[in-house]
Amino acid sequence: MHKQSSKSGSGVLIRGSLITLKRKCGKPTCSCVDGEPHTTPALSYSVKGKTHMLTLRSSDVPMIRQALNNYKVAAAELEKKAISGIRRTTLNIMNAKRRD
Ligand SMILES: [Zn+2]
Numbered sequence: 001m002h003k004q005s006s007k008s009g010s011g012v013l014i015r016g017s018l019i020t021l022k023r024k025c026g027k028p029t030c031s032c033v034d035g036e037p038h039t040t041p042a043l044s045y046s047v048k049g050k051t052h053m054l055t056l057r058s059s060d061v062p063m064i065r066q067a068l069n070n071y072k073v074a075a076a077e078l079e080k081k082a083i084s085g086i087r088r089t090t091l092n093i094m095n096a097k098r099r100d
Pocket of ligand 1 (some may be wrong): 024025026027030031032033038
């Protein structure tokens, strides 16, 4: 029934940002010596204040992009719930104080 959901990691959440690493490979005959450096897509993410880097294959990028967006959507949803929780608690406390 949900065969599509396992495809391209549609339910996966990833926090971080997609970046492009640029480097020269060091081969003296390579076109990167004088021209454009090689580029590698990578995911930069931090855990407990430490930044990590995961280099990707270009074929991974669409899935990572999707998972980063999934995280944004979920985080926005959580933020909304937290704010409404604060609002509700504020009202409860104000009402309780009024009754005192
Ligand atoms: Zn090169």
